[in-house]
Amino acid sequence: MAEIAPQKQVNVSKQPDEEVISPWREAWKGFRRNKLAMVGMGIVLFFILLAIFAGVIAPEGINEQKLSERLQSPSASHWFGTDDFGRDVLSRIIYGARISLWVGFFAVLGSAAVGSLLGLVAGYYGRLVDTIISRIFDIMLAFPSILLAIAVVAVLGPSLRNALIAIAIINIPNFGRLVRSRVLSVKQEEYVMAARAVGMKDSRIIFHHVLPNSLAPIIVQGTLAIATAILEAAALSFLGLGAQAPQPEWGKMLADSRSYIIQAPWTVFFPGLAIMLTVLGFNLLGDGLRDALDPKMKK
């Protein structure tokens, strides 16, 4: 190797335009061209900013009751009107973004982490471990998910935190099965065999080779799952099993205002619109990510 050493200095010059293109950057380029996906990302970013700066943006606090201004229709002073306690609906929706995004994000984070880990183990080791884990997933999927969530909350007691846990639990098998099937194909790739031939440990192969190559579908599924989780959280709150008054959760707001739907439709319309827009945003974003990260799945 000594004969090669003097060459070292020669190769340093690098063309400025020759940029190293990572697979992620490549995906981003594809994503940016997708208009619907960009709209989805815009909506999601909008709600995230709303949640972060709720304290600055919201014209009123969440619990400022003005009984003299009950059930007012949208006007210049209350853009989205007021509810039966005289609270500003717009302000409550802005604060509600915090709750919904928080629940959606952390519930999905939890189920993605647990589900992916189980899926990795099941797919990589196969045999009995796989059978046991897969059958547990099957059992969980045999229940309608909202029913399972209701059962979990019934056991833990109704609260927003428990609703989050319930949503996390019911989404575990979705991630688990997704990751397992992905691992089954990645495991057959030659670079996994090559990694073993270099003397790598199973745990290192799983986390360094199999997981990174399974990340794209996890991200896609994760984004889409946030949409469902937000919807499920709203449903649980609507049923009185999630957020408790006076938390400004959108589903809860729907439930509380539903008796005024004729008198004051704005109290129902705007929280519903907020739910719909967020879910739409995450779905568009998720579809866009899928197209960008997994070109094979494109129709």
Add this chain to the structure above:
Amino acid sequence: MEQPVLNVSKLETHFFTDDGEIPAVDSVDFHINKGEVLGIVGESGSGKSVTSLSIMQLIQAPGKVVGGEITYKGENLLTKSEKEMRKIRGNEIGMIFQEPMTSLNPVFRIGNQLIEGIRIHKKWSKKKSWEHAISILKLVGLPRAEELMNEYPHQLSGGMRQRVMIAMAMACDPEVLIADEPTTALDVTIQAQILELMKKLNRETNTSIILITHDLGVVAEICDRIVVMYSGKIVEQGKTSDIFQQPKHPYTIGLIESVPDVRVRKDRLYSIPGNVPKPGSIQKGCHFAPRCSFAFDKCFEEDPVLLETGSNQQARCWLHEDEKKAAVLERVNS
């Protein structure tokens, strides 16, 4: 005689499938000396790759090594634990695979993949491993080694990736390099370059190389000795020059016959009639007998043993049990 680096004896690797137990490798014996290049030749399904994976202990279910011994530096690899094997893989015995396009992880930079093995075995710092990896990339003849370290596999051509794979296998300076069809997926000019590189590495680092291939041209190019496998068994082994000049087994003769020769214009290339039998489908007699034009009664009755046919040359064929029959073969041969 010199002590071989790696000695395989009576190796049996079976696959336990729904159709029963299939002997993919059936009582295989061979050895490789220090600094030698050994070619293992055979058609698809002859058990070449399973043999190499057995040495590395990388056989996956439903396959299992059920018998024999693989002795490396005086120790039987088959009795080693998975943990002990991990220290040997990549460090003592390196391996390169057939498909350079898929043998590199697409989401990691070349450099990160190269230093993984070095860091595991040599326990060097990241910086030192990185520098060592660059020197190995230069050793395998890759230009712009420093920049390549930061690139992703998809930016490299097939030939370059195979060089990276060789670099990865050579990174810890192994005693033995197993190359499983390293040139099959590459085009001819690149094939020659890769073979040239392997020959150079063999000369310069004195690494023993086991080259697994179905391509006799590749074998003739760089191997010192050849093992010919058929249906999980060794049918002939000997020095490359001896085997090319005096093939003793009808199968080897057929293989050599079917190599195209540009100097002779032929309308039709010779091919051995029939296919490699499904392992385990032949219960009695020589596995090659149904395709063999020299086969006689005994071939269908009794499985031949490896018979000495010359100095350091053996063939698994009944023809060589009998002088007269062997003479017929010689005549046809010449």
